[in-house]
Amino acid sequence: MKARFNYPTRILFGRGVIEDLAAEVWALGGRRPLLVTDSGLMKTDIPGRIEKILKDGGLDPAGFSDVSPNPTNRQVDAGAAAFSQHRADCIVALGGGSPLDAGKAIQIRIHHKEPFEEYDDLKGGDTKITGELPPLVAVPTTAGTGSEVSRSAVISIASVDRKVVLFSPRLMPQVAVCDPELTYGLPPRITAETGMDALSHNLEAYLSRGYHPMADAIAMLGICMAVDNLPVAVANGQDVEARQGMMMAATMGATAFQKGLGVIHSLAHPLSSVAGVSHGLANAIMMPHALRFNAQDAPDRVADVAPALGSEDVSGEGAARAVLDLCRQIGLPTRLSEAGVTESMIPKLTEKAMQDGCHTCNPRECKPEDMASLFTAAL
Ligand SMILES: NC(=O)c1ccc[n+]([C@@H]2O[C@H](COP(=O)([O-])OP(=O)(O)OC[C@H]3O[C@@H](n4cnc5c(N)ncnc54)[C@H](O)[C@@H]3O)[C@@H](O)[C@H]2O)c1
Ligand SMILES: [Fe+2]
Known part of the structure; x- marks a missing residue:
């Protein structure tokens, strides 16, 4: 093709x-x-x-x-x-x-x-x-x-x-x-981490504030394609269909995030600059916590994405569990402490997350105490 x-x-x-x-x-x-x-x-x-x-x-x-x-x-x-x-x-x-x-x-x-x-x-x-x-x-x-x-x-x-x-x-x-x-030679771990970045772009674009039905449509299919193809691409890097599906999901993610991103990326950016966590892994670890957080103000949007993430339970908890299952399936850690982050870093991480612009599009307003709680929950 x-x-x-x-x-x-x-x-x-x-x-x-x-x-x-x-x-x-x-x-x-x-x-x-x-x-x-x-x-x-x-x-x-x-x-x-x-x-x-x-x-x-x-x-x-x-x-x-x-x-x-x-x-x-x-x-x-x-x-x-x-x-x-x-x-x-x-x-x-x-x-x-x-x-x-x-x-x-x-x-x-x-x-x-x-x-x-x-x-x-x-x-x-x-x-x-x-x-x-x-x-x-x-x-x-x-x-x-x-x-x-x-x-x-x-x-x-x-x-x-x-x-x-x-x-x-x-x-x-x-x-x-x-x-x-x-991408055929991309090692499984980098495939998994970067693939979760692609998923996070589609997910955050769909959840982000603002009116952009065209971006929403791309984001929704992008979520499905990432969830379907990522475990296969991690298990077998030579799988032509899965590699093609992931590359398209990634391209769709950035096309969709013309609408905006959200709190996951504001949390992830300082995790890279302060704690050296790779961008994709930082997104992956924060995603379940952000879904629970966002479901409180945007339950309908989270309910839309939960089935695409593979959950019959359309609550924030259901969506979060689906992401945790995906992370385990592709061999990624699910806790910040497993990625070298310590409790003493949280004040600096919080300060930098607030300075980051991505959360201004998040469906739920983010205060410093929210950022700190999200980091603490993910530790
Ligand atoms: N511009 C944007 O819109 C945008 C969006 C999201 C993230 N980012 C930024 O992108 C950066 C992360 O990019 P990334 O996740 O693609 O990782 P990366 O570019 O840092 O690459 C990760 C590792 O994979 C290796 N690698 C890349 N391709 C390979 C291949 N085919 N085979 C073997 N090894 C390979 C690289 O050498 C590197 O060591 C971060 O700085 C992040 O903030 C930018
Ligand atoms: Fe990203």
Whole structure:
């Protein structure tokens, strides 16, 4: 199966579409791409394969792979320097959310020179992203963040000591090349964690405040696809249908969260920046607690998603239990203490969760004491 969509951006989807990458770069006017990836992926044959596809297509790429999980502003500056040094004219961002977001932030950095925190979406930084942005093609190798079709990049910024969302409609990649085959070698644990991120995007989008029936429809099917395919993809990474289903669920998740996210992501962001928990695992652990919390103010919305999560009991408790069962089935821990979080971290986690913008779309208002209780319940 191969497909072409132009919603929410140009998407090439299906096994083998990676072979069309060079043609897509040419069509954007690119000749000298900066291939942004991360050090983990450099241990696989994927960056080499992509570089060959670009070269065989008559392009002159240079590589930049100094990107860590949860990329930093320092790495973005180094990437922008590599872009200038190569006299690059476009970016091919390859990897999970970390290199895709690093690629988008490098895109900003080329012609935007203020300190990075000035572009923080929470401070209205989107209005400052006005200069030229080199074109970017996103090639996901995890099925999780959906950054390939999102208008944001999440970067850890040292000066403010937290993960900052950079947002602009202009950050939507010009093209997303979604080839599920690039995820076949993803280890089971990363498949499970990133897959729970995809589920959380669909779930939070559906529950979030606001009127967006189109996003709701995508989110609901995205939940079903993630729940159906994730256990299979974790058990057998070579399962073509499951890998394809998860990659589509991830792309649908970020398409749906144009509507908004919610408290799960506000809790998850500091769990990564303060306690080093991976983004997907942080979402997975907080999800059951957030469902119980949200069911108190949005019981109807939670009742809608419970069957999609696999629960006949449509209460918050039923939905939470379904998520816990899924986590156990895919081998993920369900408690923060199992992920290195201690009670003494909760005040700082709470402060940072309140500063995060995602919870402003949550169906239930979140006060500092709510954030603290949710962290404590998950310990
Ligand atoms: N921009 C957005 O809209 C958005 C949305 C959600 C999350 N995020 C951000 O995305 C980041 C997380 O991204 P992620 O969960 O995809 O993880 P990641 O990009 O950090 O990758 C996790 C690990 O998987 C490895 N990896 C990736 N693909 C692989 C493959 N095919 N084979 C083997 N190893 C592979 C990487 O090297 C890395 O070690 C966080 O910083 C998060 O805040 C962004
Ligand atoms: Fe996420």
